[in-house]
């Protein structure tokens with residue numbers, strides 16, 4: 005670089021323009037370096053997210069399909085409804101497993117041995133009789149005919165069809181034996197085996213059998229818990245923030261409260277679980293394992309986050325707006341609700357959504373209050389026994405069956421979808437409030 | 442080493458100068474601060490920001506149907522004093538006001554007097570324009586609405602229009618009343634704030650440099666408005682423009698470092714100031 009020599013001005017000092025020009029190159033270089041660093045950081049972050057998502061999706065997408073077997077089931081009137089009354093109770097009590105077994109033996113007449121017949125029966129899920137029962141209840145007029153009904157295969161067959169079981173392994177090391185393989189291949193050749201959309205995953209509660217286990221119970225549990233958490237923590241948090249920021253006198257008590265709120269935000273969440281167990285369940289006698297107690301515990305946990313974020317949002321509202329409102333004779337409350345709150349709302353919503361996202365992913369405190377229980381029924385309200393998504397993921401991840409591996413990943417996807425839905429709602433809400441004039 | 446000692450000396454000098462200034466004897470106001478039948482009376486008003494005193498023993502009356510202008514160098518406490526008159530200082534933590542300020546004979550710092558009512562009667566236009574982040578219409582309509590001054594939408598529309606007209610803003614905004622008030626230019630915003638204040642029809646209007654962001658035409662409109670408002674209201678205006686003070690006000694008060702130095706007829710203050718400090722300020726030797 006041929007740097008022009010600094011011109012000397014009449015005052016004997018170098019021309020300021022030259023000094024500035026000389027420093028420009030260095031300044032721009034620094035700026036470029038900084039921008040590069042930032043871009044790298046963002047890239048690394050993105051890469052991690054992509055890796056995580058790719059891993060979860062690759063492992064989990066198969067869970068959205070389930071292997072079904074089509075069986076020609078003879079819905080004999082004499083075994084389903086021997087008296088011919090058509091009464092619901094009679095139809096419900098019938099032995100559908102026997103019908104399924106008969107259908108299988110019909111398809112494989114050469115299987116006669118008891119042991120082999122039991123093996124043959126086991127290719128169908130233990131939930132299959134239920135399915136047939138529901139089918140018959142829905143179509144009672146079809147009793148006495150033979151119907152082709154798709155019933156779920158057992159988890160091992162499902163894994164086999166999804167390629168998770170290696171056929172080339174020696175038989176002793178394989179969960180699906182050669183004989184079963186033969187049956188499956190024959191069924192497949194006859195077009196009696198297919199992978200279909202896994203509706204049960206979205207409508208069932210959990211189960212010991214992977215092919216029957218669904219996410220609906222945990223999803224509804226999370227929904228009720230979070231709904232109640234939001235209902236409790238948002239008004240309380242915002243109210244506390246407004247009081248502390250705008251109305252409370254500045255004295256030793258409010259200082260103490262402020263310090264404690266900041267401390268609470270840093271308390272490990274499991275401590276809140278212990279507190280909930282001791283206070284809500286032990287002292288108040290609330291029902292354990294319920295969204296009610298879960299929400300109370302999570303409210304305690306998210307309150308500090310919401311209060312701190314809301315106070316920051318209130319602080320960022322320019323004081324001139326308050327003065328303007330007070331100046332035309334608005335009362336303190338009117339000033340707050342008409343002018344300060346609308347401006348602070350986006351920040352408050354951001355704090356709330358961060359708190360809610362934390363609450364959605366929280367496991368530890370909920371374990372303490374019994375939301376880890378094995379609950380098959382889908383909760384119908386705040387006081388039904390329930391579990392939540394992260395706990396369900398933890399439970400499934402802990403299960404040895406291969407079928408639960410893909411379901412764990414699928415459950416994580418559902419959790420993430422829940423989170424995205426929540427964030428989207430918050431962003432839309434915030435945009436409404438953010439019509440900053 | 443030498444320079445350090447020098448700096449130290451300079452610092453101690455400065456400190457003692459500050460102390461001296463603080464202990465300076467109370468300065469007796471020159472001129473007659475009373476008026477017959479006053480709207481507001483201020484006696485022995487002192488204001489502290491924490492330990493720092495900003496206003497020292499000020500006695501001043503504000504008459505009916507008069508414009509009182511307050512002049513003085515920057516930082517002398519004009520805004521502080523003005524904000525005492527509608528208890529706007531209540532909102533500043535650590536700010537303390539003593540003495541008595543009466544509005545129509547009633548002490549405004551009395552526990553029984555509601556500051557909300559006071560601020561409806563003593564309106565204020567702030568030094569920096571501060572429109573609400575709402576529509577132009579809402580800005581003006583807000584005060585009347587919360588006080589319930591109008592009975593119908595039509596009445597409110599009319600009040601908004603007359604207020605905006607008086608503030609000389611109507612022609613510029615009549616087609617965009619639903620646009621944000623913060624989208625106006627600085628001068629327009631200030632006129633919007635004036636319209637907002639007069640829409641509540643207060644008894645006293647406090648104006649803190651209302652024209653500092655306005656061009657000569659808008660300034661003339663505001664000055665005309667002030668003159669017009671005088672028929673029904675008392676107006677206290679802080680200004681840095683002595684021409685403006687001379688044009689709009691009947692009485693003028695000169696502040697200096699928290700003291701009310703001199704108060705009197707505007708004519709007399711500008712033509713025949715009694716106090717040395719006033720004279721220096723007016724003739725431009727100070728400030």
Ligand SMILES: Nc1ncnc2c1ncn2[C@@H]1O[C@H](COP(=O)(O)OP(=O)(O)OP(=O)(O)O)[C@@H](O)[C@H]1O
Pocket residue numbers: 490495514515516517518519520521522533568
């Ligand atoms: N909120 C505050 N906290 C502490 N000190 C303050 C505060 N507001 C004003 N002061 C001090 O009080 C003194 C008077 O300030 P004030 O704003 O009344 O001056 P002013 O006469 O209005 O000046 P200007 O003409 O520049 O507006 C100044 O020394 C200022 O630093």
Ligand SMILES: [Mg+2]
Pocket residue numbers: 519520521568649
């Ligand atoms: Mg000022």
